[in-house]
Amino acid sequence: MDLLIVFAKCLVALLIVLQVGVLLLWVERKGSALIQDRVGANRANLFGGILPFNLGIVNTLMADPLKLFTKEDIVPEGADRFLHWLAPFLALFPLFLTFAVIPFGDVLEIGGRTIDLQAVEAGPGILFVLALVSLGVYGVVLGGWASNSRYALLGGIRGSAQMISYEIAMGLALVAVVLTFGTLDLQQIVREQGKLMWGVVPAWGVFYQPLALLVFFIAGMAESKRAPFDLPEAESELIAGFFTEYSGSKQSVFMMADFVEVAIVAALVTTLFFGGWQVPWLYRDGFHLPGGLSIPLPSLLVTILGVLAFLVKLGIFCWLQILIRWTLPRLRYDQLMNLGWKRLLPIALVNVAVTAVLALLLQGWTVAS
Amino acid sequence: MTAFWILATLAVLSAIVTILHRSPVYGALALVQTLLLIAAMFALLDAHLVAFLQVIVYAGAIMVLFLFVIMLLGAEDEVRLEGRSALRLGALVSAVALAFELATVVVAKRVDGSALPASFGSTEALAERLFSRWALPFELTSLLLMVAVVGAVVLARRKA
Known part of the structure; x- marks a missing residue:
């Protein structure tokens, strides 16, 4: 029975990832159209036009993925066939696995059981996330090398160099967050953010670590190679960078990896800095507002509100990343590495040092104490 | 198991x-x-x-x-060594010797793993030891890493 529950939770997490990945394609297309003052893709029909009306958004949601899956799968001549086949898998697998430790709700009390809404209850969840981010580099570097193409190799090398550079800044931002909350467990960090500062404001990570939020968000966007950091897949320079020589399903896997990574960065930012599934002043038995007003709610409703809150926050940060992508121009490669090593890394280090000093001096400052 | x-x-x-x-x-x-x-x-x-x-x-x-x-x-792709049988023999002998040593160690020592405390191997346990009892080797190791980094940068500069 326990195994079944774990299986169900993993299934839910997987479904969230898959749905968000597909929906983000649509949001990106329509959102970018909105930002660029045009309409975007809005025509779809079946079998060349048998329906008298336009199917509209079905274009992006169904027709686009279907088109990609039914295309011919080309492996370039002289390319390493096995690695060419393996690279998309290596790009996508760690990203899916990251969602296993993201808490998407508080406990679900069903039939006398209390089920913690986190797919895998890993103790050191943050270390797991860092490990998987490190493994994500392999898809890029192998995809670039196994294509036997100069542009792909360049894109692959650039991409992996960028990823390993920004991993460091990301890790250091996470160190500051861990210092603040005193635990490596993601569910525990979200629970700690339910406490109130001065009895009024919920202790969300953004109030304690604004600098870490900035560093983490920028580093996360650079990790997922999204604009303004998308030089490895610069569409106007390297065609498609490290996945130039991929067609059909493998290309769709790389593109999906892009969107899943957007979702992961958004999920991590929500979990660590914006309270995850926490609704302000909502506890397991209902609302306890700071004015003294208490609204009792059934526990199932509380859980559902928590999950909804998580999804709404996830959506907000996905939208923010899409907004940034279609607003800012691309960084040149040396500017990109400059930002990672000479700006973000020192800022993150100073943040860790200041946090450590503050945690020591003001014993009541960190959330955990 | x-x-x-x-x-x-x-x-x-x-x-x-x-x-x-x-x-x-x-x-x-x-x-x-x-x-x-x-x-x-x-x-x-x-x-x-x-x-x-x-x-x-x-x-x-x-x-x-x-x-x-x-x-x-x-x-x-790797090229096989042509000739040089003395080198091959030496490699084979040292490999066999290493395997024999490892086998001896593995077979001889029996570690009883039943009496481990619950927090064995956790981050807290390791960090507690690392920063109190083994703080000096820790700092020396990080100094060694920094020396390696600085050395690599100097060498790269000189070649360029």
């Missing part, structure tokens, strides 16, 4: 691929696989932090740099 035997068999097979495959890229990737399996074995032994560090540091950073070098320097 079965989990251990599966992981161990796969790890040994990956290690064999590492040394025997003719393409260096495949060898490096097989090494990554070996490291991931060893990390899984660490996790089986309740050494969670070491397992994660193995993935983050070794498989995730060091091996990526290995792959960089192999790919950028246009690695060619």
